[in-house]
Amino acid sequence: MAKKKISALITGYDGFVGPHLAGHLLSEGRRVSGTIISGGRPNPLHKGRLEKSVALFPIDLRNYENVRDLVKEVQPDEIYHLAGISHVPTSWKNPVLTYAANVMGSVHLFEALREWGLKVRTLVVTSAEIYGSLKPAELPAVETLPLHPENPYAASKAALDLIAFQWGRYPDMHIVRARPFSHTGPGQTTGFVCPSFARQVAEIALGAPPVIKVGNLSARRDFTDVRDVVRAYRMLVEKGRHDEAYNICSGRTRSIKSILQTLKSFSPMKIEVVTDPEKLRPTDISETRGSFAKLRRDTGWKPQIPFSQTLRDLYEYWMAELR
Numbered sequence: 001m002a003k004k005k006i007s008a009l010i011t012g013y014d015g016f017v018g019p020h021l022a023g024h025l026l027s028e029g030r031r032v033s034g035t036i037i038s039g040g041r042p043n044p045l046h047k048g049r050l051e052k053s054v055a056l057f058p059i060d061l062r063n064y065e066n067v068r069d070l071v072k073e074v075q076p077d078e079i080y081h082l083a084g085i086s087h088v089p090t091s092w093k094n095p096v097l098t099y100a101a102n103v104m105g106s107v108h109l110f111e112a113l114r115e116w117g118l119k120v121r122t123l124v125v126t127s128a129e130i131y132g133s134l135k136p137a138e139l140p141a142v143e144t145l146p147l148h149p150e151n152p153y154a155a156s157k158a159a160l161d162l163i164a165f166q167w168g169r170y171p172d173m174h175i176v177r178a179r180p181f182s183h184t185g186p187g188q189t190t191g192f193v194c195p196s197f198a199r200q201v202a203e204i205a206l207g208a209p210p211v212i213k214v215g216n217l218s219a220r221r222d223f224t225d226v227r228d229v230v231r232a233y234r235m236l237v238e239k240g241r242h243d244e245a246y247n248i249c250s251g252r253t254r255s256i257k258s259i260l261q262t263l264k265s266f267s268p269m270k271i272e273v274v275t276d277p278e279k280l281r282p283t284d285i286s287e288t289r290g291s292f293a294k295l296r297r298d299t300g301w302k303p304q305i306p307f308s309q310t311l312r313d314l315y316e317y318w319m320a321e322l323r
Helices: 017-027 064-074 087-091 094-115 154-168 194-203 226-239 255-263 295-301 309-323
Strands: 007-013 031-036 054-058 078-079 121-125 174-180 211-214 244-250 272-275
Touching: 007 017, 007 064, 017 031, 017 226, 031 154, 054 064, 064 094, 087 094, 087 154, 087 255, 094 121, 094 154, 121 154, 121 226, 154 174, 174 226, 194 211, 194 255, 194 309, 211 255, 226 244, 226 295, 244 295, 255 309
Parallel strands: 007 031, 007 078, 031 054, 078 121, 121 174, 174 244, 211 272
Antiparallel strands: none
């Protein structure tokens, strides 16, 4: 008799990470379901290939009855809770929506699990932005640091992190918190720095004027390939300790300027760089760098994809999209 497949539910499937996670879980033998925004459409990253293998549910997580019905219908063994607002500039423009999506949508999910009495291994994805600006002596960031969010997105994720910890006090609730640092890869929107640069370099290679618009190039970030990140998510669901938080990062810091230089090197064109005030944040953290020692100790995870390959793949993705 064939072994029953593990049922995995991804909230926020239509975001950047969702299709990458779904593809990884399918390759690991899961049966995958995913939520998408009501009236929206899936991320075009995989151009419809995955939708034949993923059961999609249009839903607004801010509506408790919808969430309650979804959980009952899917009966998941695992939940990967990705849904929410993930763009810092958007959170400044619409903090009310940010808190409603990132906090109340999550509370609805937890309450639905409690109401139905389901024993589900749940991964709640928050963000390393919750640590805020750290002094050099505090780097690399570890999970025991206090939370000092500095923008509405980070504050909403800090609230979610604490709510998930509190909800884990309920009997039969197995919740693990992931705190990913910056991650990128094919399919990420140009509202984020790496795909913004990659698309502009690709456009120039295809004939656009040789000018790139940038924001703050002095910031330093700890980047990981999204394909390594989704592997960490799956390993945390399998091996992560209940009610614990885990950083997901590379442990290395790179300047935004160096990322731009690498992407520019893919083009034979001489490219002019100009600062765009629209790309500057009201507040910006100067440097992020995390430690994944706890994650490695408990799951065996470590990053595998060189960041130079990540940037090359981003560039090739945009070259293919724009042709």
